[in-house]
Amino acid sequence: MPLGEIPGDKSDSRYCGVETQFNDDMPQLLALNINGGFDFVVASLMDPAYRPSLMDNDSSRSGVLPFAGSDLVLSPLQWSSHVVGKISSWIDLDSEDEILRKGSEIALKQEVAWASHLSLQACLLPTPKGESCANYARCVNQILQDLNNNMQLWLRIPLEKSDDDAICGSSDNLGGGQIDSWELWNSFRLLCEHHSQLSIALDVLSSLPSANSLGRWFGESVRAAIIHTNAFLTNARGYPCLSKRHQKLITAFFNHSIQIVVSGKAVHNLPVGSSELADNHTDNHVDGLPIHPLRSYLDYVGYLYQRLGPLPEQERFELGYRDFLQSPLQPLMDNLEAQTYETFEKDTVKYIQYQRAICKALLDRIPDEKASSVTTVLMVVGAGRGPLVRASLQAAEETGRKLRVYAVEKNPNAVVTLHSLVKLEGWEDIVTIVSSDMRCWDAPEKADILVSELLGSFGDNELSPECLDGAQRFLKQEGISIPSSYTSFIQPVTAAKLFNDVKSHKDLVHFETAYVVKLHRVARLAPCQPVFTFTHPEYSNKKNNQRYKKLKFEIPSDTGSAMVHGFAGYFDATLYKDVHLGIEPSTATPNMFSWFPIFFPLRTPVCLQPGSPLEVHLWRSCGATKVWYEWCVTSPIASAIHNCNGRSYWVGL
């Protein structure tokens, strides 16, 4: 049964599995473990003693099936929902022994084919052995080409691989005599071209690598974490528990929809029938059935799961958007729909920040003694359905300043709603509605304050600079723009899921597009760095909205090697003086949901070795009818320049 019910969590991490010994009585094996409280078993499908015959060339035709069981012993539903097939761990496709190598290939293909016949959801592939994994990867890659779409292959990878085991690919030692098992995975998946049905089952043992090293896995396709009983500590009452670091890791697994599998023998001797945390489960036990020997471990995992607590409302709202690539809005070329306005207007945090900024600007501009005599001209450019008009009027009321408002909006549909709002609120004397593009409006007077919300996830990517350049004509020389400046930021990320989604389109265009996306299964490899800054108003005669920035990122040395699939982008805007608004993680405005980050993919992921910096270049280019970004990497190795001349992705003027 599931570990618990957490409101909002519908992910697979509710289900907990158990790794079992081979047992040719599958119904019994399953009953034992399901009755014992587990949701699924990770079970060998083939007797470990079986070896396919190599001598008899006809074995593939006349040979018997590799094990005694029949598919009829379980129902199709039982097979597919309760069994993960464990591929024989003796197989070694990179052995120096050619006979073993060939036997391994036959066994691997036979077992996966059988698992596929049973419609299992996943097979667990043994950890690569030996110095190389190329032949193993070649064989798995062949299998993946024709694999039933519903089946995943979980490659078993230990979080830490000891020095004794040889590993595949480049083998830079990390400090402390450990070999980086992530590199093993990285070689394997590169050989298999990031195949979307190849994923990871992590072996969690008693010692853990550094937090930065662990962090990389959250950008990878990890489906399961196999926790060994000897990774557990013993609490004061003799029951299993986990170290703080392990607890934090398991919690992170839950948050990333990674399923837990308990493995190994019970190493805590508990009085039979007692189960400290699971008293409430006792009624569920079928009479006469013994308690599962790993029950206390399962109960502890369940305790950690239930401790998560319900998802906050914002996260629940964003759940469906996690790692889902969206094309950025084209608000200049397209008119937004009512639904889009509706969503953004609900972001009260954002409008509170605007109201604070407008208040400060009004107070700075109009001393108390002139509050009743001077009227401030405030123009909302891009007024939409009026939320900034409301915020402005509330600021005027709060500060006791007099206001004359122009609400300029190019979308004629939004203007309809604006008129109705003004009438409803009785603002007719204060607010003038202008149905026009701010870039060509001929204003009847100049403004003291220009208020706009034209920012995209990457700051300038919805052409705020170009729009405000156009609107600047009707701002007084010493007038204020809210926002007064904004800066974009990027950081390199591992994001195997996003990379695969981009790749699935099989074209260049999608690899040269920036996407708006709620980043979740992502490893942030280095702190953000600022990219482009725009300031408003800007009266310099050398004014130009083209930009070029070169950045150098250093990955923390205890991360190990890492894969960069692209860059996460954010912005931070100074609305007025100390009032800011933004999504850059280290300074993000809390509880604001109007912007997800942006993602710039790389056509070829870049592998970083420890100590070698990542050098990135970004350009913002402007043409007669469009604005676009180009980007590339020059170190450790030069990539192609992405989106040359805006051929794939651009924002229309």
Added chain:
Amino acid sequence: MPLGEIPGDKSDSRYCGVETQFNDDMPQLLALNINGGFDFVVASLMDPAYRPSLMDNDSSRSGVLPFAGSDLVLSPLQWSSHVVGKISSWIDLDSEDEILRKGSEIALKQEVAWASHLSLQACLLPTPKGESCANYARCVNQILQDLNNNMQLWLRIPLEKSDDDAICGSSDNLGGGQIDSWELWNSFRLLCEHHSQLSIALDVLSSLPSANSLGRWFGESVRAAIIHTNAFLTNARGYPCLSKRHQKLITAFFNHSIQIVVSGKAVHNLPVGSSELADNHTDNHVDGLPIHPLRSYLDYVGYLYQRLGPLPEQERFELGYRDFLQSPLQPLMDNLEAQTYETFEKDTVKYIQYQRAICKALLDRIPDEKASSVTTVLMVVGAGRGPLVRASLQAAEETGRKLRVYAVEKNPNAVVTLHSLVKLEGWEDIVTIVSSDMRCWDAPEKADILVSELLGSFGDNELSPECLDGAQRFLKQEGISIPSSYTSFIQPVTAAKLFNDVKSHKDLVHFETAYVVKLHRVARLAPCQPVFTFTHPEYSNKKNNQRYKKLKFEIPSDTGSAMVHGFAGYFDATLYKDVHLGIEPSTATPNMFSWFPIFFPLRTPVCLQPGSPLEVHLWRSCGATKVWYEWCVTSPIASAIHNCNGRSYWVGL
């Protein structure tokens, strides 16, 4: 005028250019240099003092053209055949100075556009300055997208770049305080995605890097070599000459269709009017015109050119095949055409080797005393139009042994010719013609000797193993197969031209196909290593034609970094005992032309740093209806596995 006429050489390297100072009288400049013996000038199109205005935002619309000359001063033919446009050398797109950077971009785009308007064949781009070349490359990449197809951009790269200059991209020093200018090029072209209109003009100075370092350029798209006058030595009579190493390099340039450009001031003071090597040219001088100050350098270059001598017949024959990708034959699935037989039968060297092998086998098998009593049964499997039948009969005659020959051929068209040959030569009593596939022929008796020529460029790639497995049934237990074994070989190569040709198809299939190709513009980065070996006859019951090989290549340390675009493949066959036949470069059979090498491309070229080995894996896989190769790289970084399941390229059984 051309440097000379070499029979068979129709390449551009006959033409020699000269780099000139800016002169706004282009007709005079051209007359002076063409009359002086050069074929073209490399000339600035814009006054070096000119700087595009940055302050005036409207300059692009109202500004005057950047220099005084008009396109009318020369005829279109003069412009296109005699002028290479030299882009202003002051431009620096990666300067820290933003004004200089933006001015450089405007100037670069203006000058290339003007050169394109003049239909010039090439522009010479200045060497990248500064620590980075990314912005320069971004701008050139933008230009390349819309560039007239007939124009090349030659990026000027010094063969050696001194430590004083900063360079772009990673900057591992090579021994001796030199920076590797090849890395500069490599970054630039990766940023521009190997664009086929981006090529190289090499600056040749007085010192040269190591031979291995130089060798890399012959796999790149080098169009011109600019030899500076101060790279010349002075001979005993005061005339310019070049060091032995320089001479060898220039000769290699000629062999690779690279044009020479002479640059710099005359640094050898010769008596006016004298020209040691060019006495024969004196008549060509127009009266009153002074001899060109660089004439003696041109004459020396002409002397080196003429010293090349005529091309050997085989090379002349192969000229049209150089670096031209061909799909390998499918001799099992397709029947060869008469023309193909015709070509291969002309390869007398090959048949001489076969005859030698058959002689030795006959002598070993039949002692002199039995020569007249015992008849040897020899079967030619895959007899084609009969060349091996002839070689066998000649061997019998040479050794005085008696022979009975079966000529087995599956192509019914070739069988027609075989019958006519046998009749013509009067071989009816000795030769039996069998029109059948050797894999299913029911032989009336067993053979002493089985002779075949089923080898492809990569040895087993035309399925000789599978065919001979089928034929082995009718070989006596102690019988001889000629060939008795064969081995394939590979080596990593730089081959920008081949890579680009593969890339131009814009699909996966072409990147996962092995090609037969006369390798010419290729840098061989390491000695060959053996891959797969097949031995005939093979009676082992574990017999299997699947193969797997892992290879590790070390690039010589004085090469520097290098780019691997793929692998050149070869074979060597042991016909009988010490008689071999092959194309592996270190042991190749001289003057044999039946096989060009094979080329296995890499989808993503791999950049090797000095000291880091290249690890490669190759598989030969066999299915029910086809045989195919898969290949990948696992170090320095894992590539995709190419041609999984033979999805792109296979040989039909």
